[in-house]
Amino acid sequence: xxxxxxxxxxxxxxxxxxxxxxxxxxxxxxxxxxxxxxxxxxxxxxxxxxxxxxxxxxxxxxxxxxxxxxxxxxxxxxxxxxxxxxxxxxxxxxxxxxxxxxxxxxxxxxxxxxxxxxxxxxxxxxxxxxxxxxxxxxxxxxxxxxxxxxxxxxxxxxxxxxxxxxxxxxxxxxxxxxxxxxxxxxxxxxxxxxxxxxxxxxxxxxxxxxxxxxxxxxxxxxxxxxxxxxxxxxxxxxxxxxxxxxxxxxxxxxxxxxxxxxxxxxxxxxxxxxxxxxxxxxxxxxxxxxxxxxxxxxxxxxxxxxxxxxxxxxxxxxxxxxxxxxxxxxxxxxxxxxxxxxxxxxxxxxxxxxxxxxxxxxxxxxxxx
Numbered sequence: 001x002x003x004x005x006x007x008x009x010x011x012x013x014x015x016x017x018x019x020x021x022x023x024x025x026x027x028x029x030x031x032x033x034x035x036x037x038x039x040x041x042x043x044x045x046x047x048x049x050x051x052x053x054x055x056x057x058x059x060x061x062x063x064x065x066x067x068x069x070x071x072x073x074x075x076x077x078x079x080x081x082x083x084x085x086x087x088x089x090x091x092x093x094x095x096x097x098x099x100x101x102x103x104x105x106x107x108x109x110x111x112x113x114x115x116x117x118x119x120x121x122x123x124x125x126x127x128x129x130x131x132x133x134x135x136x137x138x139x140x141x142x143x144x145x146x147x148x149x150x151x152x153x154x155x156x157x158x159x160x161x162x163x164x165x166x167x168x169x170x171x172x173x174x175x176x177x178x179x180x181x182x183x184x185x186x187x188x189x190x191x192x193x194x195x196x197x198x199x200x201x202x203x204x205x206x207x208x209x210x211x212x213x214x215x216x217x218x219x220x221x222x223x224x225x226x227x228x229x230x231x232x233x234x235x236x237x238x239x240x241x242x243x244x245x246x247x248x249x250x251x252x253x254x255x256x257x258x259x260x261x262x263x264x265x266x267x268x269x270x271x272x273x274x275x276x277x278x279x280x281x282x283x284x285x286x287x288x289x290x291x292x293x294x295x296x297x298x299x300x301x302x303x304x305x306x307x308x309x310x311x312x313x314x315x316x317x318x319x320x321x322x323x324x325x326x327x328x329x330x331x332x333x334x335x336x337x338x339x340x341x342x343x344x345x346x347x348x349x350x351x352x353x354x355x356x357x358x359x360x361x362x363x364x365x366x367x368x369x
């Protein structure tokens with residue numbers, strides 16, 4: 001108790017009321033700067049106090065549960081630091097809501113190509129979880145657009161990697177390393193993202209044969225299949241959209257209506273080779289499981305029972321893929337990651353280099369890293 005009182009004294013001004021929806025912790029802190037976050041992590045490392053990071057709380061079901069003495073919320077680090085419209089880059093703090101960022105960017109016809117239906121998801125949370133939106137088929141994954149990252153490491157250092165130039169090739173690739181790290185290396189306190197201009201028009205084309213449509217379409221944004229059918233998502237000039245619709249043999253529907261997130265007691269994502277998607281879709285449809293499949297990418301989001309997921313995990317891992325849990329009832333006996341990756345020893349060494357006392361989201365990664 002005295003140690004936590006000392007933490008509160010040193011972090012005067014950072015102590016926050018408990019965050020709605022967040023798990024219990026002895027103390028909740030909300031830093032306002034990278035320096036504050038690094039100081040807290042340095043103290044935590046010195047005294048072996050586990051720290052759990054909290055953004056919008058939308059990805060907290062992923063990974064092994066983290067039991068921590070300190071909850072570090074990013075809600076006071078929510079500024080757009082720099083927006084270079086002509087260079088197509090934006091630098092933000094981690095607590096910026098994706099919806100707020102996209103709202104700002106759209107005023108100048110630009111997008112960060114993050115989740116299309118983000119809810120309360122923050123930019124920092126999405127980057128830390130390595131999540132990409134449906135438009136990954138056209139624009140690539142989030143890790144390809146993270147140009148620069150500033151990180152408060154698990155032992156209290158402040159480091160920066162990458163660069164704000166799109167063609168930057170110097171230094172270690174810290175942005176890719178931090179993207180998808182789930183806070184296991186420390187807190188991402190600032191990130192620079194590559195932007196894309198918004199095309200003049202958007203449209204959808206319902207299709208009967210997803211694989212055929214994907215083969216015929218030219219650089220579509222996405223091809224998503226659900227229990228209700230498959231839809232091709234396009235962008236460009238009106239002439240381009242009409243030509244694409246004619247090519248795939250479907251009717252053009254103006255605008256984009258993205259699938260709403262699936263909600264259930266158990267939520268998961270299948271990550272498989274793109275060539276395996278069609279066969280898995282048939283299996284899911286036959287089993288009556290609600291799903292959203294991204295053709296050409298190899299990602300299928302679904303809700304189902306633990307028994308159904310156990311069978312699917314065996315099938316997916318046989319293809320070299322993985323079934324990753326996004327939400328599961330508390331106390332359920334089901335591994336959130338499944339089979340550990342072959343490079344798990346390397347992951348342990350990387351973790352030790354950035355967080356030698358293992359205080360930053362300890363145990364969240366595969367293998368309990």
